Amino acid sequence: MARLPEIFERWFDAKNWRLRTHQAEMLHAAEAGEDALLVAPTGAGKTLAGFLPSLIALAAQPSGKLHTLYVSPLKALGTDIARNLQTPVAEMGLPITIETRSGDTPSNRRARQKEIPPNILLTTPESLLLLLSQENSADYFSALACVVVDEIHALAGTKRGDQLALCVSRLRALSQTRVVGLSATVAHPEAMRRFVGPKTRLVLAEDGAPPEVKMALPETEIPWSGHMGLKAAQMVLAQVEQAGMSIVFVNTRAQAELLFAEIWKHNEKNLPIAIHHGSLDIAQRRKVEAAMAEGRLRAVIATSSLDLGIDWGGVDQVLQIGAPKGVSRLLQRLGRANHRLDEPSRAILVPANRFEVLECEAAMQGVREKALDGDPPCPGGLDVLAQHVLGMACAGRFLPEDLYREVISAAPYADLPRQDFDDVLRFVEDGGYALAAYERYRKLFRDAEGYIYPANAKVTQQFRMNIGTIVEAPMIKIRLLGRRGGFGMGLGEIEEYFVNQLVPGDSFIFSGRLLKFIRLRESFIEVVEAPGKEPKVPAYAGARMPLTTNLASRVRAILHDPACWGAFPTEVQEWLALQKRRSRLPGPEGLLVETFPRNGRWFMVVYAFEGRNAHQTLGLLLTKRMERAGFAPIGFVATDYVLATWSAYRPEKIDQLFQEDMLGDDLEEWMETSSLLRRSFRQVAVIAGLIPRQLPGAEKNRRQVTVNSDLIYDVLRKHQPDHILIRATRADAAHGLIDLSRIAALLARAKGRITHMVLSRVSPLAVPVLLEIGREHVAGEAEDALLAETEALIAEATAENEIRHNFSHGPKGQNMLFQRS
């Protein structure tokens, strides 16, 4: 057992604490100068374990320089930790200075921090890169002894994690620092260990009390489809009433708005219930968080905006409405309830439909077995690297060889080929276009010795305004006008995409209010509060995460084994039993495919269980093959569980449809035109610095200073398909939106083991997906078909009417001017 210095020992004694095993082990790691990864449940004193070595070192040897850097994904977390650290420092009277730094830090304090650094600085990955890009960064970090990365599982494997890893590689180059990772849940401890450093000591704390999770169902019948869970509103309200404070987690912002509205319809006791999601105005969110901290709320309806964050302590239970999607995510959410180690967190899962009953059961199994999920981290993004390269040039001149060596010391970039690095460097230099057009607009210069440095001060200035890897869809602010007019109150932001769908007078739900759209101004919309018919709900692109592989295989296993159905409500049991009689139950192995006729069409339902994104891609590829086979496919719809296609003719020879070569030419051809790739490209282009970020204040003339990224993508793809940004886009899409690895795994699993059931009518298990039809996603390439359909529909509907414009019309009211030639 490591011995604490006397002053610390007295402080522990005074608190009646003892040094926990994992805290002692973290001290050993520090003494040995080793990197460490601490995995500990909430409430185990994780933060103290991370900081104790630094506090001890600084108490023994006061310093005027930066000693410990703390990085977390959330600004609020840094602020909270700083406050918590002040307690031991003040109580022991230690000569240690602690400060936070983020985008919100006032400029005078930032300037002072630059001159006189604190001993412990708490910050975010973005602010760290900004610090590292300063010219004095080498001196600033020279005495750094420890980097603490909190909630490391939320960073590793993301673009922010890539960025942080690159920053840490620079910190290691500037100092002798060691690195400490802190995490509550880790699915891939080995990968996470490498993320921290090559020889990281893994410290595992004892587990806390296992969480108590149960499922609750609405009293009405369990819906066949739908994901909002609104039918459960009254039941949720009853659960909230029985506990002190609850967090009610949902999956999307739209769901948060709808459920909030539904709950308040029934909230006759006026329980204080609030809403919290990422689009709400920051001041409003802070107000809600403060009310939570003070215990003034009974419940908060929240999205992932509350997944991470400071300890509120007073949360008694967590409710998850709708599909849990993954075990790790669910555990993270469960951890929000009850931060005391020896008491269990309490959680209630509320499925929104029948399939979600299975998914909730699978998730409870996963939680019991602590079977975390998530894919191992993929290679670092080239767009993030581009940002980093420019940042390092801003910090001072460098030789490409040196920076390359530094970059490959970061785990996500360990396997980066030199050629890719050089391509990224060239992109930053002059755009990296085959056509050498930008010689005179170069951003970087090389001198005679081969050193690289920024071409001018403007380059540095532009870099500092575009730091970060979080790219939001273009947003527009909402201003709520009062009765007496005036400037109005900021409510938050909605996607421009949604605003474009609004016509003045339309009503929509936001921030729990029913709003009427008045008009669009330059950079904001004006609304008033007013009742309206059929309000719309703002949708946010790309907000839905797919079911994880781990959970999907559990669902398949549960489906296949009636012995697992005992806990299900009778109607779900009957539903599954009926499926078994009428068709088959999909199993853990192979692939079940059903075909049946309905309303003059042939349906094919594929029970793949690979998540919505993969199914979406599979649907596009499959319908292409069906077209070639002459089945005349008409459309398809994908859910997290299944894929359904419908066609004019009966699909046959199913084995051939699912051959593995599907991922060859068809995929290439489709990726050429897919709108999904355009969406990925926009993110890549912003992160890499090709398109300037939307900045507050600069919004006014945004339309003049930006070019639509879709247009850039189309031109670049056509004229230089191997450009570094196109490559980065494809890599992103392959891991995310089109989820290629899961399709490949499915095709391999299905090979030679497809069970094809030819049915005379729809099977019970196929009903939910058929109910989704009409709400399906239509890919970009089908837009022209939709336009033609819409035009024809309007022509049909208005054919008998006098059309109110002064175009000449034919005898039947048809427009003679616009016949096709």
Added chain:
Amino acid sequence: MTAAPIHFRNERLMLDPSGAAFWPAKRVLIVADLHFEKSTAFAAQGALLPPYDTRAALERLTRLVRLYRPAKLIALGDSFHDGKGPARLAKDDRARIEAMAREAQIIWVAGNHDAAPHDLPGQCVAEHREGPFVFRHQAEPRLGLRDIEISGHFHPKASIESRAKRISRPCFVSDGASRLILPAFGSFTGGLDVRDPAIAKLFPRGLRVFLLGQEQLYSFALEQLGRLAEVA
């Protein structure tokens, strides 16, 4: 690609899904807002956009010239993103324009981005009149008594609610009597919604839009945009 005819008095124009218009009687091809060299203008500001925009637009334009064999090509202004654009043209692109000028007489109407005349082959004019038509960059609020005006400038686009989603496309706009506004032809050109007052007020008696499709145009009246829910 199928072009759609539109009639103004006794004249017929063909609206091409690429965004150009063709006047068969006089063999005149009309395009608006080419915005050549927009990428290099941005590059000078530090945004190194792909420098292929001029080439891409010229390739599309060359295809049209091959298809329609015009005697005259009218560019309705903002042919260059800025006054120094012509000087920044790549050699190949300049050669493409010169080749085109050997096929058809080019009329460069001045725009707000490229008001000054330049040295490229063809004529630089403030506006151009021919037959009943006046070709200018930006629509005049008040038209001459018998003028039919063909203009660009606004980069009009329109969006329509379809069964599955709202679809937004560049479009032609016309009242079918005295005005036609062309969509922008340039590679990196965005758009202004036709419901914006700047466009809508030019059409006090209503307008019809022709959305550009891959193979054909799709036509809707203004009051139908965003109102499908009531129709269906």
